[in-house]
Amino acid sequence: METGPYIINKTNPPAEPTPPSTRRYHHRFDFEIGYLVESPCKSCGTRPVFPKCIDRCKILDNIHSVLAAGVSCSRRR
Template sequence: MRYPKIPSHKYAYTCQFDFDVGYLVKSPCRCCENQENLPQCAHACHLLDRVRGILADTISCARRR
């Protein structure tokens, strides 16, 4: 008897960042070339926008009430 293949899951993120679900391990600002402009540069930072978007997409709902 043959069983159908289990479909592969597509996740919203790939492991390009140094964090696990919902928790940053290291701030991307620590090695940024604009570090001397913190916190004024944070609102225009494309890397932080990507991190925020990925974290918002991957936060677990296991404890949600």
């Protein structure tokens, strides 16, 4: 059963759900595992000049930064 942003386990319900502000993992964009759910370009005000606007787009720069920070470093020695 889902209530609000929390999923409640009926067999072992938590005493109190963790409020979103204290969770360790915070989502900044609409992606989970390396792909966007919807392109931010679809609702952008500079859509008429697409793709010329890509080089100066701050939203895409932020998305690239977050995705690059999530790249696995398991081979790093």
